[in-house]
Amino acid sequence: MxxxxxxxxxxxxxxxxxxxxxxxxxxxxxxxxxxxxxxxxxxxxxxxxxxxxxxxxxxxxxxxxxxxxGKTYRFTVRWGEATETDDTEGAITQRSDVRPDRAAIEAMLPSFVGEIMQRPPAYSAIKVDGQRSYDLARKGEMLELAARPIRIDALRLIDCPDPDHAVFEVDCGKGAYVRALGRDFALSLGTYGHITVLRRTRVGxxxxxxxxxxxxxxxxxxxxxxxxxxxxxxxALDDIPALVLTGPQADRLKHGQPIKIALTAPGLPPEGELLVMADGKPVGLAERSADEVRPLRLFNL
Missing domain, CATH: 3.30.2350.10 (Pseudouridine synthase)
Incomplete structure (x- = not known):
């Protein structure tokens, strides 16, 4: 059952x-x-x-x-070794004796902030011809996936505990692979690298x-x-403007009917998504266009 x-x-x-x-x-x-x-x-x-x-x-x-x-991650890069998976799970594929110093690492960081292009790891959930990239990689097909745009909002060097390791923190948008970030940090510094520790400290x-x-x-x-x-x-919807409705207005919206609001409603954008509240409870998400609000997703509470 x-x-x-x-x-x-x-x-x-x-x-x-x-x-x-x-x-x-x-x-x-x-x-x-x-x-x-x-x-x-x-x-x-x-x-x-x-x-x-x-x-x-x-x-x-x-x-x-x-x-x-947006998300925040704290991660440790191990310099001098590349792996199949860009983390500790995969076999080592390349080695280097080069170890970047703190000054070189700090000078490198600004080039990775903003809208950048990133090549996802071969071991990722991205689909290639209907199959997950990691499934193909496990079969021995190590594909070089196409680079895609991602957003890095901030990068911080937290610590360099020894010549082999550096600890970072990154604020990033959707779709960023931290494993790829560690790999690319190392390559830009003339060495190889992979992630040994990865922790997500914030989501929204x-x-x-x-x-x-x-x-x-x-x-x-x-x-x-x-x-x-x-x-x-x-x-989960803190960044969406809230529209507070009366009970009868909320009932109309729940039945799929649009409602009218003042064009100059204070604190609301002239168009876009709204979080609808009534009696202190969420009713759902709605779309505003001028003086009309239409339901998008309603909560059955």
Whole structure:
């Protein structure tokens, strides 16, 4: 018999442990919370740790907004060795005796900030002729994927603990591969490199302060303390202007009917997406065009 689960709605911010896939983490959270529906807001590699936002119930309708949000990662590059996977999982393919010093590393960073072109790792989820690149790579077909535009908002050199390693922090947009960033840092400095440690510390507005380990989450679920870990659906939509409606207006929108608002409504853009609220609760997402607001995605709460 198919598992149904409870109508739990909101976001759980998990601190994903090392070695677990994002799908495994999602399955565990869904089991702990007994949620009827669940989805995650952006895959983390098994060798990465950190922020994995998990949507429960109607929050799954906002996953796309979280997946496109800015992210922050802290990572360590090991100089002098390239690997098949650009991290510690793959075999070493190239070696170099060159070790960049702190001054050279800091001078290199500005060239990677802004809109840049990046070649994704061969071991990635990008599809090539209908197949995942990592599946082809595992069969021995090491493809050189086409470079694509990504956005790097900021780069910081955190530490150089020894000549072989450097620790960085990056703020980036959707689609950036940190493994590729480490590889390209090394190449630009005349050596080889790969990532040895990778941790995501922020996704949109969700950071480490909001995150729970799976063990902590299990304890809270056993105490039935959902209020302690469950964040409201609308926290994923903080950067979308909010439109507050009366009960009757919200009912019209829920039935798929457009509503009229003043052209000069304070604090609202003349067009674009809006988060609709009524009685302190999220109604859904809507699209404004001049004085008309039409529903896009509605929440069944």
């Amino acid at each position: 198919k598992r149904k689960g409870r109508p739990v709605h909101g976001w759980v911010i998990v601190d994903k442990p090392l070695g677990l896939t994002s799908t495994q983490c999602l399955a565990k959270v869904r089991r702990l919370t007994d949620a009827a529906k669940a989805g995650h807001g952006g895959t983390l590699d098994p060798l990465a740790t950190g922020i994995l936002p998990i949507a429960l119930g109607e929050a799954t309708k906002t996953v796309n907004w979280v997946m496109t949000a 507005r969700y950071d480490e302060k909001a995150a729970f380990s799976l063990d902590s989450l299990e304890e809270l679920c056993q105490k039935d303390a959902a209020h302690a870990y469950l964040l409201p659906i609308e926290t």
